[in-house]
Amino acid sequence: MITLNLLPAHYKHEYAFERKKRLIIFVFVALCAITLVFNALLFSVYLYVKVWDSSVSAELEKQQGGESAKYIADLEKSVKNANKEIDALTGIQKDMTVSGPVLENMIMLIKPGVYLKNVSLNAATQDVAISGFAKTRDLVLELEQALKTSDFVVSESVKSPVTNIFTSANINFSLTLKVKNRPE
Numbered sequence: 001m002i003t004l005n006l007l008p009a010h011y012k013h014e015y016a017f018e019r020k021k022r023l024i025i026f027v028f029v030a031l032c033a034i035t036l037v038f039n040a041l042l043f044s045v046y047l048y049v050k051v052w053d054s055s056v057s058a059e060l061e062k063q064q065g066g067e068s069a070k071y072i073a074d075l076e077k078s079v080k081n082a083n084k085e086i087d088a089l090t091g092i093q094k095d096m097t098v099s100g101p102v103l104e105n106m107i108m109l110i111k112p113g114v115y116l117k118n119v120s121l122n123a124a125t126q127d128v129a130i131s132g133f134a135k136t137r138d139l140v141l142e143l144e145q146a147l148k149t150s151d152f153v154v155s156e157s158v159k160s161p162v163t164n165i166f167t168s169a170n171i172n173f174s175l176t177l178k179v180k181n182r183p184e
Contacts, residue, residue: 102128102152102179109146114139121179131174140173147177154178 113135157178
């Protein structure tokens with residue numbers, strides 16, 4: 001099939017220009033319509049979120065001003081104060097040397113023939129001073145060695161004056177030592 005276009009060249013250009021212009025106008029109008037639809041949808045979502053937010057805010061204000069909120073705030077304050085007191089007691093307990101286990105462990109090391117006269121424990125410095133009576137010098141030396149090898153005493157801290165071993169029998173002795181923080 002043969003198609004003849006008898007329009008002059010000038011009209012052909014105008015016709016092509018008019019078709020392009022109409023295409024551009026159509027695309028522009030279509031984009032405007034799509035933009036309006038999206039704007040309408042976004043505006044409805046905005047209104048929904050705004051209403052939802054205001055209702056949640058109102059509910060929160062209602063809950064925070066209520067009697068239960070005051071009760072919960074008072075309860076939280078009481079728990080915080082209790083936690084502070086527990087932390088203070090825990091700190092004191094960690095620094096404290098328990099004298100019962102120290103004395104119990106020390107008594108287990110004493111052999112027959114050794115008698116304690118005085119035991120003093122300084123909890124702040126963990127120092128212990130022992131004075132007593134032993135029937136023989138060997139019993140004093142054995143007690144000193146047992147204290148050095150025990151697990152509740154700092155072994156380098158056991159001090160025994162020379163006067164403890166001047167005589168061979170009926171000895172009044174004294175020892176000083178340092179205990180570990182937590183005896184086993």
